[in-house]
Amino acid sequence: MGLPLPGLWLKRLWVLFQVGLHVAMGKVLLTLFPRRVKQNILAMSEKTGMAKNPHFSYENWIPTFFSAQYFWFILKVRWQRLEDMTEQGGLAPNCPVVRLSGQRCNIWDFMQGNRPLVLNFGSCTPSFIFKFDQFKRLIEDFSSIADFLIIYIEEAHASDGWAFKNNVDIKNHQHLQDRLRAARLLLDRSPQCPVVVDTMKNQSSQLYAALPERLYVLQDGRILYKGKPGPWNYHPEEVRAVLEKLHS
Numbered sequence: 001m002g003l004p005l006p007g008l009w010l011k012r013l014w015v016l017f018q019v020g021l022h023v024a025m026g027k028v029l030l031t032l033f034p035r036r037v038k039q040n041i042l043a044m045s046e047k048t049g050m051a052k053n054p055h056f057s058y059e060n061w062i063p064t065f066f067s068a069q070y071f072w073f074i075l076k077v078r079w080q081r082l083e084d085m086t087e088q089g090g091l092a093p094n095c096p097v098v099r100l101s102g103q104r105c106n107i108w109d110f111m112q113g114n115r116p117l118v119l120n121f122g123s124c125t126p127s128f129i130f131k132f133d134q135f136k137r138l139i140e141d142f143s144s145i146a147d148f149l150i151i152y153i154e155e156a157h158a159s160d161g162w163a164f165k166n167n168v169d170i171k172n173h174q175h176l177q178d179r180l181r182a183a184r185l186l187l188d189r190s191p192q193c194p195v196v197v198d199t200m201k202n203q204s205s206q207l208y209a210a211l212p213e214r215l216y217v218l219q220d221g222r223i224l225y226k227g228k229p230g231p232w233n234y235h236p237e238e239v240r241a242v243l244e245k246l247h248s
Contacts, residue, residue: 008082019071026066034196037060044232052168053130061126068164077211081229082215084121084209088226096202097151100180100187107149107204108221110194116246117145117218118239121210124168125156125232126183128213132189134236139192139223142243148193154181156201156212176200179206 008141029068032036041062064070084092094108111117120135122128139148157164160173163201173179179197198204213230217239225242227235 011082012079015082018074019075019078022074023066023071032065039245041065046176053126060167064162064164067162073156073162077229080206080211081209083206085207086209086216086223086226088223090223092216092221092223094202094221095207097122097204098176098180098198098199099194099196100184102180105196107151110147110149111218112147114220114226115146116243118146119150119208119216119218120148120150120213120241121153121205121208122150122213122230122234123153123155124182126164126167127170127234128156129189131236132186132191138236138240138243138245141240143192145247146243148241149196150186150193151189151204152179152186152195152197153210154179154198154202156158156184156195157183161190165190173200190204215239 011131019113026037038167092107094106096104096106098104105220107117107119118138135148155161155172157167159167159169170182170185171178173182178210179200181213183195183197205238207214208214209229211229213234215225215227215234217225225231225239227238
């Protein structure tokens, strides 16, 4: 159940205050103690494995922290999570999505009997692309027992939004064709599973609280595994553990 409207707006105001305070303090600390802030952020990226990503060098992304674009993106993500409709063991939202051909369908259309369906939400962000081969290995290893679906959602680091250096130059999607065009870039990476896009209302992204990237495993219409949101907690290896347990 979603939050009642008054409760939702109160929580949004509280999140707005939190994010504003976070950005203001971050700006001050980055100005006064740039080396310490850099060390803390790099330590976090080491812990999650993202430090191995060449697109996550200090010069490419840390200087963008606490900017106006950073503020609006973090606020959007935090507000979206207030409306998270999913819980482990609960019913999986059957959101509309669009095939790359333009045909409209729903997430449940990709379920086959009681086989698990792995959902991989993301866009052309450095963290999503960096772990793309890891996701492909999941498909190679478990395609006999599970199905896989990539759902391309709104850009997390659009070139006209919170942009990183050395990232793919994709602007915020204004029309469905923009999103389809961006998603087709993944075909160059031979995804080995169907790729669909979220609607321009961002229905699946909102109901699954998927921004900027997130992994789920569904089975029999219910949520078997709910990954934590990326980029810090986007872990294909956790999906591997779930599938290995099912396979055994």
